[in-house]
Amino acid sequence: MRLVILDDYELASEWAAKYIRNRIVEFKPSADRYFTLGLPTGSTPYGCYQKLIEFHRSGDLSFKYVKTFNMDEYVGLPRVHPESYHSYMWNNFFKHIDIDPANAHILDGNAENLEAECNAYEQKIAAAGGIELFVGGIGPDGHIAFNEPGSSLVSRTRVKTLAKDTIVANARFFGNDLSKVPTMALTVGVGTVMDAKEVMILITGAHKAFALYKAIEEGVNHMWTVSAFQQHPHTIFVCDEDATLELRVKTVKYFKGLMHVHNRLVDPVLSIKDQ
Amino acid sequence: MPSNKSVSDAPIIQFTDCRILREHKLQREDLWVRDGKILDPEKLFFDEQGYADCRLDCGGAIVAPGFIDVQINGGYGVDFSQPCEDVSAGVSLVAKKILEHGVTSFCPTLVTSPPAVYHQVLPQINVHNGGPDGAGVLGFHLEGPFISSEKRGAHPERFLRTFRSGGSDDLMETYGSLDNVAMVTLAPELPHSQSVVSTLRQKGVTVSLGHSVANLSQAEDAVRHGASFITHLFNAMLPFHHRDPGIVGLLTSDQIPAGRTVFYGMIADGIHTNPAALRIAHRAHPSGLVLVTDAITAMGLPPGRHTLGQQVVQIQGLHAYVAGTKTLSGSIATMDMCVRHFKQAAGCSVEDALEAAALHPARLLGISHRKGSLHYGADADLVLLDDGLRVRTTYISGEEVWRAEL
Numbered sequence: 078m079r080l081v082i083l084d085d086y087e088l089a090s091e092w093a094a095k096y097i098r099n100r101i102v103e104f105k106p107s108a109d110r111y112f113t114l115g116l117p118t119g120s121t122p123y124g125c126y127q128k129l130i131e132f133h134r135s136g137d138l139s140f141k142y143v144k145t146f147n148m149d150e151y152v153g154l155p156r157v158h159p160e161s162y163h164s165y166m167w168n169n170f171f172k173h174i175d176i177d178p179a180n181a182h183i184l185d186g187n188a189e190n191l192e193a194e195c196n197a198y199e200q201k202i203a204a205a206g207g208i209e210l211f212v213g214g215i216g217p218d219g220h221i222a223f224n225e226p227g228s229s230l231v232s233r234t235r236v237k238t239l240a241k242d243t244i245v246a247n248a249r250f251f252g253n254d255l256s257k258v259p260t261m262a263l264t265v266g267v268g269t270v271m272d273a274k275e276v277m278i279l280i281t282g283a284h285k286a287f288a289l290y291k292a293i294e295e296g297v298n299h300m301w302t303v304s305a306f307q308q309h310p311h312t313i314f315v316c317d318e319d320a321t322l323e324l325r326v327k328t329v330k331y332f333k334g335l336m337h338v339h340n341r342l343v344d345p346v347l348s349i350k351d352q
Numbered sequence: 353m354p355s356n357k358s359v360s361d362a363p364i365i366q367f368t369d370c371r372i373l374r375e376h377k378l379q380r381e382d383l384w385v386r387d388g389k390i391l392d393p394e395k396l397f398f399d400e401q402g403y404a405d406c407r408l409d410c411g412g413a414i415v416a417p418g419f420i421d422v423q424i425n426g427g428y429g430v431d432f433s434q435p436c437e438d439v440s441a442g443v444s445l446v447a448k449k450i451l452e453h454g455v456t457s458f459c460p461t462l463v464t465s466p467p468a469v470y471h472q473v474l475p476q477i478n479v480h481n482g483g484p485d486g487a488g489v490l491g492f493h494l495e496g497p498f499i500s501s502e503k504r505g506a507h508p509e510r511f512l513r514t515f516r517s518g519g520s521d522d523l524m525e526t527y528g529s530l531d532n533v534a535m536v537t538l539a540p541e542l543p544h545s546q547s548v549v550s551t552l553r554q555k556g557v558t559v560s561l562g563h564s565v566a567n568l569s570q571a572e573d574a575v576r577h578g579a580s581f582i583t584h585l586f587n588a589m590l591p592f593h594h595r596d597p598g599i600v601g602l603l604t605s606d607q608i609p610a611g612r613t614v615f616y617g618m619i620a621d622g623i624h625t626n627p628a629a630l631r632i633a634h635r636a637h638p639s640g641l642v643l644v645t646d647a648i649t650a651m652g653l654p655p656g657r658h659t660l661g662q663q664v665v666q667i668q669g670l671h672a673y674v675a676g677t678k679t680l681s682g683s684i685a686t687m688d689m690c691v692r693h694f695k696q697a698a699g700c701s702v703e704d705a706l707e708a709a710a711l712h713p714a715r716l717l718g719i720s721h722r723k724g725s726l727h728y729g730a731d732a733d734l735v736l737l738d739d740g741l742r743v744r745t746t747y748i749s750g751e752e753v754w755r756a757e758l
Binding site for chain 1: 395396
């Protein structure tokens with residue numbers, strides 16, 4: 078894996094956004110060959126989305142030939158609810174960029190047949206040629222998407238019941254009322270994300286530090302599902318200093334020492350204006 | 353990008369780089385319009401996988417709901433109360449000109465007139481939506497003749513009337529028809545007015561109190577029967593008195609039925625009301641304030657003598673008097689001038705000033721589901737303003753109907 082450590086949240090968000098930008102621009106997507114991007118929600122990637130919007134507004138990045146697949150969505154929450162992941166993606170990303178609405182895919186948590194919806198989603202990903210880069214986050218319990226502790230590490234898109242930890246963590250978006258937080262979600266599986274050509278996990282904040290430690294310094298374990306990516310050929314973890322607080326000094330020093338190598342991935346930063 | 357037609361073939365316009373008035377705040381958001389109505393872009397994106405057909409760069413302008421003037425007697429030489437063969441030509445002329453002031457809907461107002469005038473004029477103008485030819489007509493505002501003689505102001509005394517026992521009979525006898533009438537101003541102290549107020553309410557006509565010497569309890573009684581507006585607060589009514597606040601007391605009355613609001617018109621031209629009085633009213637009851645022009649024939653015309661109803665008026669600067677007296681006969685300020693003056697005199701926010709000219713009159717007339725606001729589904733009647741609240745462009749049903757020269 079690459080472990081990219083930046084000083085703070087802003088710098089981590091910027092690094093991640095630049096990486097995504099370079100990957101898309103370098104790929105030279107076209108009508109015949111779309112760039113497929115997997116996307117997360119939550120407070121961690123918010124800064125990254127802001128930066129990507131900036132890049133789009135300055136004319137350096139276009140999403141015209143990008144197809145996106147979000148990781149998850151609550152079950153039973155009306156799509157227009159301000160906390161639905163559809164609302165999040167519209168307000169924080171889609172409405173500011175030039176993506177074709179037909180290419181923005183999010184699981185429908187209000188589908189009549191949830192299982193069919195999940196299977197169809199897997200097929201859509203396959204039809205799009207698989208995911209080129211899957212961006213994700215990590216929960217305090219080490220989950221990727223809503224693959225809660227105990228999820229199979231080869232799982233596919235399916236319905237999951239949320240763990241208590243996750244419900245508590247999300248309560249802040251529902252007026253701190255636990256009873257208002259949805260209890261189920263549709264989520265891509267660990268296996269679904271593992272199928273991507275490349276995986277980038279964003280981890281910021283001290284409250285995620287223990288999960289990061291479990292994910293990269295301990296073994297592959299279905300109790301900390303992000304650990305599955307130890308077995309992926311191309312994983313990048315982008316984090317800030319605070320997220321490394323539970324790691325060994327040796328690990329942090331080693332990867333910090335590699336920053337000059339990592340930074341070559343984002344410097345120079347590419348632009349469609351130069352194409 | 354491939355074609356996005358799904359729910360409707362109509363072109364989708366996206367207003368960008370603007371600050372829109374939504375949920376009582378100016379917000380940096382794009383405004384989407386289709387089929388003459390405000391469109392929900394999120395629904396468009398997810399349900400229809402649709403996107404804009406054309407983008408309009410607003411250059412940082414404020415986008416507000418088009419202004420609604422519920423009291424305007426004429427302008428540009430046209431007097432709505434003057435009987436003539438082609439009333440609609442006069443209404444159309446004014447309707448077209450007021451687009452320049454950001455007004456997208458209005459109530460042509462008739463002052464106290466003889467029944468013959470009402471019978472001739474009322475049937476000639478139907479309620480209709482606006483467009484490139486002019487602002488929409490929401491219905492007539494009939495100010496009089498059932499008003500107080502003592503507080504008639506510029507209204508001709510010989511045409512004033514009272515309610516005989518039937519009440520409603522007098523209404524129909526005087527006006528002929530209420531089909532295209534949005535509002536009636538009357539004096540509630542007139543005997544038998546209560547049943548008239550109820551009748552008008554039942555017919556969907558807004559009842560306003562004005563040109564009256566009513567005390568507070570008579571006014572409250574009228575509100576209980578359905579009255580919901582005060583015509584040009586402070587003018588043509590008893591002044592506020594601390595032991596009987598009169599009609600002015602409605603602003604803070606505790607006798608208003610639950611769930612109902614009493615609105616009040618203010619002519620914020622700097623002449624009809626002292627700024628301190630304006631502030632007292634605004635601070636006492638900000639959500640009820642409705643900006644009106646009460647504009648007369650001479651609005652838009654040069655100084656001199658002009659006709660209003662059955663009377664003659666004299667224009668001097670921004671003042672309009674009954675010729676030969678010091679009685680104000682109406683205002684010649686335009687709606688956008690009133691919005692600017694109100695904001696400056698009341699020291700209120702831009703949002704408050706804009707809502708007093710659009711949202712509040714829409715609520716008064718019970719049409720706020722489609723006018724006076726930029727919520728999804730509302731009519732796309734818009735006014736684009738610069739930071740000084742000067743009108744740059746006016747739209748009706750999403751179509752540009754007036755643009756200021758640079």
